[in-house]
Amino acid sequence: MTLRGKVALVTGGSRGIGRAIAEALTAAGSRVAICHSDDPASVTFPVAYSADVSSEVEVISLFDRVTEELGTPEIVVNNAGILHEAPLTETTLADFDRVIAVNLRGSFLVARESARRMESGRILNIASDLGLLGRENMAAYSASKGGIIALTRSMARELAPRILVNAIAPGPIDTDMTSPGAMSPEALAKDLDTPLARFGRPEEVAALATFLAGPQAGFITGQCYGVNGGSVMT
């Protein structure tokens, strides 16, 4: 119970990696709220809100609601994200803008609101190994994730020592985002072309997220950690 009593907010916490992080933070003693884009009644998590992270108004309202119900979040996980797979020449401006709006602008809006409100705490941004590697047919997504890594480093410098800011760049993780309907067979095969040659489990990302949110990570900021089966080695 290393996070006993801490208030945490996990965006995109209804499913997949975000859900596993929300459950792990809860198990560590945090009082956790999640947000996601659908009707909040569609998930069973105790404190769930509907908020589109790409909307400034909705993000501010989300923080108001979480603060009223649980208190000011001290641990904020920017996890909400969407994938878009298409050749560059077939990626429309609307496709590109939507991916950047949810993944990068959303991370900015949520982090900015966190920095305005929390006295001290942790911000954790979920990037992707593709933000470091790049990937054919995923230019918008990869660019959004590369942007999140740069955003993490900039915020870590600016908000130190009050707020520690780190990123996790997962490799292929077994969630709806990597289900056969959501990605092409070619992209899935590419995802598995790593030394460990398997999908990671959301809980394997959540374990690192819980550590980075906790007291033993007090000297860590501005870092980007891979939980990736070896897809990136630095």
Ligand code: NAP
């Ligand atoms: P997922 O299963 O598709 O879940 C995505 C989550 O984000 C859902 O809770 C969804 O809410 C929420 N969401 C989507 N758009 C949103 C918006 N505009 N506002 C608020 N919430 C929104 O995805 P996942 O695989 O767990 O991915 C989680 C994060 O990890 C993403 O940032 C993703 O890019 C990153 N990541 C994933 C992998 C992987 O292999 N799975 C690898 C590297 C990085 P609803 O339930 O309401 O739709």
